[in-house]
Amino acid sequence: MAQSPRIPTIDLGPWLSGDPRARARAAAEVDEALSKAGFLLVTGHGVTRAAREAVREAARAFFTLPVPVKERYAVSVGGRGWLAKGMEANGYAEGTETPPDLKESWTVASDQPIGDPEIDEFWFQPNRWPEEVPRLQTVVQVYLTRMRGIADELLRLLAVALGQPEDHFTRHTGGATYGFNINWYPGRDVLGEPEPGQFRIGPHTDFGTVTILDREAGRGGLQVYTDDGGWADAPYDPAAFTVNIGDLMARWTGDRWRSGRHRVLPPPADEPTEELMSLVYFGECTPGTLVESVPAPVGRVAYEPVDSHTYLRAKLDSITVG
Numbered sequence: 001m002a003q004s005p006r007i008p009t010i011d012l013g014p015w016l017s018g019d020p021r022a023r024a025r026a027a028a029e030v031d032e033a034l035s036k037a038g039f040l041l042v043t044g045h046g047v048t049r050a051a052r053e054a055v056r057e058a059a060r061a062f063f064t065l066p067v068p069v070k071e072r073y074a075v076s077v078g079g080r081g082w083l084a085k086g087m088e089a090n091g092y093a094e095g096t097e098t099p100p101d102l103k104e105s106w107t108v109a110s111d112q113p114i115g116d117p118e119i120d121e122f123w124f125q126p127n128r129w130p131e132e133v134p135r136l137q138t139v140v141q142v143y144l145t146r147m148r149g150i151a152d153e154l155l156r157l158l159a160v161a162l163g164q165p166e167d168h169f170t171r172h173t174g175g176a177t178y179g180f181n182i183n184w185y186p187g188r189d190v191l192g193e194p195e196p197g198q199f200r201i202g203p204h205t206d207f208g209t210v211t212i213l214d215r216e217a218g219r220g221g222l223q224v225y226t227d228d229g230g231w232a233d234a235p236y237d238p239a240a241f242t243v244n245i246g247d248l249m250a251r252w253t254g255d256r257w258r259s260g261r262h263r264v265l266p267p268p269a270d271e272p273t274e275e276l277m278s279l280v281y282f283g284e285c286t287p288g289t290l291v292e293s294v295p296a297p298v299g300r301v302a303y304e305p306v307d308s309h310t311y312l313r314a315k316l317d318s319i320t321v322g
Contacts, residue, residue: 038260254299
C-alpha cells in the first residue's frame with residue numbers, strides 16, 4: 001500500500017485573522033492541494049472534540065437499538081431518517097459495480113421550505129428524530145449550526161484560492177441545501193464476512209460542492225486515490241476535519257481542482273470488532289444554481305453548464321440499490 005498522500009493541513013485561524021499574507025499563503029496551499037488530490041485537513045475550526053463525540057454517543061445509542069425499532073424510521077436514499085445496510089452502493093456513481101455498502105446511516109438535511117412545491121418535496125423535507133434517543137436532535141442541531149458557518153467560510157477561502165471574488169460561491173448559498181450523514185460502520189462481529197469487492201463505502205467522488213468530514217482512525221478506514229500513488233490511507237489528525245470537494249465544485253473550477261476520489265475499506269479480518277463512525281456534512285448551493293466553469297487560463301475544461309440540483313438528484317438516484 002502506498003504511503004499516505006501529501007495532504008496539507010490548513011489552519012483557519014490565520015485565514016480568519018484578515019492578515020493579507022496569511023490569507024494568500026492559505027489560498028496558495030489550498031489551490032495546490034485541490035489540484036492534486038481534492039482533499040485538505042482543516043484545523044482552527046472551533047468545533048470541540050466534545051461536541052463531535054456528543055453526536056457519536058447519541059447516534060450510537062440509536063444504531064444499537066433492535067432492528068424492528070430502527071425500521072420505524074427507515075427511508076430510501078435522499079430521505080430523512082435511518083438508511084439501513086444494503087440501501088446504497090456509492091461505487092455505482094462512477095460506474096464501479098460493487099455489492100451494497102457495509103454501513104448504516106442516520107440522515108438529516110435541509111428542512112426549511114422555500115415555497116416551490118416541486119423543490120420543497122425532495123430538497124426541503126421535514127427531518128425526523130427518534131423518540132427513543134431524544135438527545136440526538138439536540139446535539140445534531142447544535143453541530144449543524146457550526147457546520148453551516150464553516151462551510152461558507154471554506155467556500156470564501158476556495159473562491160480566493162481560485163482567484164475569484166470572495167463571494168464567488170457564497171452568493172449561491174443563500175437558500176442552500178445541505179446533507180448530513182452519520183455513518184455507522186459495524187465490525188465483522190456484527191456484519192459477518194463481506195462479499196468479494198464489498199466496502200464500507202465503495203469508491204466514488206462526492207457529488208456537490210464541499211464535504212466536511214469528522215472521522216475516526218481505523219484499519220478499515222478512509223482511503224484517498226491520487227494519480228501518482230493510487231489508493232492510500234488518508235492522513236489522520238483527531239483535531240482536524242477532512243475536507244474534500246465534489247463534482248460540482250470541480251466543474252465550477254473547470255477541472256483545475258480534483259473531485260476527491262475515495263473509499264472506506266471493509267472491516268478488517270484481524271480486528272473483527274472494529275467499529276467506526278463518521279460525521280459527514282455535505283455543503284451545497286441554492287437549488288437552481290447554474291454551475292458554469294471558470295474560463296481559461298484558470299479553468300482547464302469548459303463544461304456545459306448544469307443545474308446544480310438536477311445534477312445532484314441524478315447522482316443520488318444512481319447510488320440507490322433496488
